């Protein structure tokens with residue numbers, strides 16, 4: 001009990017209110033996630049003001065539940081960690097405000113966490129981190145390759161120039177009549193279809209680590225609309241498979257390029273789209289065949305989407321690195337590494 | 338009883354420490370709308386100067402809206418989290434009542450507080466003193482300015498208006514009603530001391546977790562959805578996974 005290091009962490013960057021208690025940076029004592037998806041599905045996507053209103057309804061309930069489930073009290077805690085960006089400003093503010101109140105009330109250090117660093121630390125629950133390390137971060141708002149030379153030192157090698165991968169899934173999902181967020185359903189359909197449409201693989205051969213998914217999205221939408229005009233019915237499973245193959249090919253080839261240029265000990269795959277089965281299979285196969293000395297750390301399926309456990313894992317490391325903020329902490333919606 | 342009272346429902350930020358109906362410390366900022374940056378540092382500083390510790394607090398009193406959605410949420414989130422985590426009492430008071438209290442006491446006139454809600458609409462509520470207590474005579478609501486003026490004219494009684502008296506509002510009040518006196522600059526700021534005094538006399542909320550702001554207006558997305566999906570509204574849209 002003596003050397004127990006406990007972090008209470010808050011995550012409210014988008015449409016999940018989540019509070020967790022993490023022990024020693026690698027053990028989940030509790031991870032309460034209240035999702036608003038059912039609400040935003042009514043509107044076909046996240047409505048920021050609605051999201052903020054749901055967060056404030058949930059926040060203290062989640063807090064009490066996180067502590068009760070973990071069976072810990074405020075006296076046991078070492079610090080409070082909170083996502084302060086990137087994300088929706090109104091959503092972020094609920095977590096930031098609540099975390100500040102708790103830190104003040106119990107005189108606890110407050111540790112500010114970048115949501116994307118948090119996504120990487122979802123993989124910390126799989127194994128210890130070794131450096132240098134590479135991360136492929138694919139989520140609803142981001143698609144980036146991050147090089148981590150040493151602990152908590154993030155450098156973005158490349159990123160999407162337009163849509164994020166998850167965003168592209170959600171947009172083409174809408175065209176196929178799939179409810180937001182569409183990624184999981186498209187992934188399932190893709191496994192029942194074949195890549196017959198051969199959509200473009202944007203920037204695949206370019207000598208950089210950047211991505212672009214808006215061309216793929218447009219090409220997909222045009223294909224579907226043209227067929228509709230001809231009153232021709234396209235196979236949705238094949239459409240899904242073709243779209244997914246294009247996304248995976250580009251993600252995998254850019255990751256390979258980065259791994260070839262920057263030798264690393266580990267590759268982390270994280271973010272909401274890291275739940276994609278096709279992507280997980282492909283990256284695993286590539287690493288086995290071409291980079292067998294690189295250890296693959298895939299975020300557990302349950303921790304790919306937004307959650308406070310990952311923020312707590314990042315929080316412990318940031319805390320050890322003496323990252324602190326005072327009571328003036330604000331939300332930074334456009335925060336980058 | 339040690340009370341911390343907070344109002345960030347509009348541009349000003351008002352915080353007070355009140356003990357047994359006495360003012361211990363009070364700060365009003367009218368510099369920016371960045372309540373997220375200033376609220377907690379000001380609380381921290383006032384508590385330090387008063388030599389109060391968080392554990393000594395007995396009650397948090399918060400202006401629960403209406404007002405700027407983000408502003409109200411910052412105060413209410415701070416208040417409900419402090420109350421919950423310190424296991425102390427929480428009281429919510431109408432932000433309009435906070436604005437109306439001082440002028441109602443001073444003038445003995447019925448007072449109508451207004452906050453600009455854009456497109457010539459206001460969040461408004463009417464309050465007057467009765468036997469030393471502030472009581473509501475126009476319930477807090479969101480309405481067109483013209484509707485408020487109609488209500489005032491129906492009552493056929495002089496009223497004092499305080500709050501966001503924009504030039505265009507002033508014009509409409511003056512041309513459309515002979516019952517209206519407009520408040521001065523000073524009456525357009527919330528007093529956190531008053532908020533604390535009012536909150537001392539109100540029963541605390543029974544369930545802190547379900548305490549939310551009084552927005553007085555549903556979101557546009559929600560309104561449109563409800564219109565096109567009559568009778569489909571569910572009780573809760575959030576679930577734990």
Ligand SMILES: Nc1ncnc2c1ncn2[C@@H]1O[C@H](COP(=O)(O)OP(=O)(O)OP(=O)(O)O)[C@@H](O)[C@H]1O
Nearest residue numbers: 139140141142166181183184187272273275276306
């Ligand atoms: N199996 C899957 N295949 C592809 N995409 C998926 C899958 N499961 C979820 N997604 C996508 O993941 C995204 C959500 O991920 P996440 O919650 O990390 O994003 P976010 O938090 O909104 O954005 P960010 O983390 O960039 O701020 C959605 O776009 C969703 O469609």
Ligand SMILES: [Mg+2]
Nearest residue numbers: 139140305306
């Ligand atoms: Mg995310």
